[in-house]
Amino acid sequence: MKLWQKDKSALAEVEKFTVGEDRAFDLLLAPFDVLGSIAHVKMLSRVGLLDAGEADLLVQELKHIYATTLDSQFVIREDVEDVHSQVELILTGKLGDAGKKIHSGRSRNDQVLVDIKLFLRYELEVLVREVKDCFDLLQTQSEKYKDHLLPGYTHLQIAMPSSFGLWLGAYAESLADDLLTVQSAYRVANKNPLGSAAGYGSSFPLNRRLTTELLGFEDLNYNVVYAQMGRGKTERIVAQALANVAATLARLAMDVCLYMNQNFGFISFPDELTTGSSIMPHKKNPDVFELIRSYCNQIQALPNEIAMMTVNLPSGYHRDLQLLKTHLFPAFQNLRDCLQMTCLMLSRMQVKEHILEDEKYRYLFSVEAVNRLVLQGVPFRDAYREVGRSIEAGTFSYEGELHHTHEGSIGNLCNDEIRSMMDKVLKGFPFDKVKAALEKLLH
Structure with missing residues (x-):
């Protein structure tokens, strides 16, 4: 059943192809469809397209439907095209003409x-x-x-010491x-698109800022196109x-x-x-x-x-x-x-x-050996060549001690700073504002 249907029905094959798996996914949208409808009804009442009594009845029934969407009682009948139609049919069945008015000003x-x-x-x-x-x-x-070492790799070749931390x-x-x-x-x-209708707005005096506030949106999608x-x-x-x-x-x-x-x-x-x-x-x-x-x-x-x-x-x-x-x-x-x-x-x-400690990882410490020479005053390029020659000659020896102190290195993981970074990101989400708006909408 299509609420928008005219005099002729679609061929069954066309109906099946165009609907596809939509009903199953529409069940996921059901609670959100009802929330949008509650906000829309309250807005229609505010601008005079529904009287207060009708709006109250519609909102109460929508709240009941919302509860059914949360406990798996809500279903979309096989002969109903989508979640929007199902909600409107329930409202019309319970409230008659008032249910038919809910679609005013939207598509x-x-x-x-x-x-x-x-x-x-x-x-x-x-x-x-x-x-x-x-x-x-x-x-x-x-x-x-953080103190458990493992090999670090580049090009899948052993490169430098790393740690599990x-x-x-x-x-x-x-x-x-x-x-x-x-x-x-x-x-x-x-951002709130409600009120854009079919993409070209409406001649009704809709209050799109009101539905934005009621649904806890941060802002509007202003241009309806x-x-x-x-x-x-x-x-x-x-x-x-x-x-x-x-x-x-x-x-x-x-x-x-x-x-x-x-x-x-x-x-x-x-x-x-x-x-x-x-x-x-x-x-x-x-x-x-x-x-x-x-x-x-x-x-x-x-x-x-x-x-x-x-x-x-x-x-x-x-x-x-x-x-x-x-x-x-x-x-x-x-x-x-x-x-x-x-x-x-x-x-x-x-x-x-x-x-x-395995001998096969000894070359992981070659950079440490170079840096140790640099700290003794040897220019880096000379230190690099000296260690390289010892590796080629098979005489390279190494110490397993590490002295990494800069930010983000083995010895200074900066996990507290990274946690602060995450906390800052989390504070940027307006979850509390959205929750408060929806709780107010439903009560």
Whole structure:
């Protein structure tokens, strides 16, 4: 059933093709559709398009529908096209003509726009909290293992001494930067498109600033054509932010897969966190991290997928945009799963001690030998050549002591400063303001 349907029904094959998987994804949008409708009803009452009695009845019924969206009671009937239609049909069935008035001054275009913005805003907040949990664990493990040395590599060749504290702390700081891009995506999502209607506004005297305040948005999408053009652009920006977090996790997962390899042997995990082989009894495979790597690589492809789906669209709404949900929405859960599994694994990681005492790592200390000569007054280029000649002659000897004191080095990880950096990023999210606005809207 289409509330916008005219006299002729669509061919069944056309109906099936155009609706696709939309109902399933619309269930995710249901609570946000209701929130947008509550704000819209209150605004319609304020500008005189609904009387106070009608508005009160509609808001009360919408609050009841909202509760059903949170406990899995809300369903979209098979003969109903989308969540917007389902909500309006429930209202009309309960309240008659008052339910029919709720669509005044809006289109399904700006309804789905505001639903998606609210959904993305919510999902990004959940993601931020998951990233913060992973950040905290990385910092804890960085401090715990800051004195445990391991080889550092460039070009996959042994390069200079590193430490587990330095390694884990690097990924913590990476997540702090990743959240800067999540914050930018959040700010783009946190603008109100409601009232843009089909992309060209309305002749009704709508109060768009009021719905912005009621829904806790930071600001409006002012230009109504741009509000509609924001569909696709917003999703792409959000996808890029997800991809940045995913890139950090994928790189960490690749490191772990290498370090678990017997030829490295730097870390291990309890048997219950690894998998075996059907024919090789010695195997302890890093399946969890291999899947994290693959899921995260898939998420890194997402911005390009969305770009390719929207690259040649002119302004205005196009049905192509419907398919963005099928690509973007599952990515949030996949990324959360990867963050949670990363935390589970790293919390049980076992670190090998005294790795650098192995003779094969002696050349890691060549730079230390060069620097020691420089500190004795030898010019750097001469010191470099002297140590290089000793390596070629097989006479190089080394000391395993390290004296790194500058900011961010093995001996001065700056984890407190990195935590301050993360705290500053987190304070830039207006989560409390949004929560207060929505609580007020629902009470």
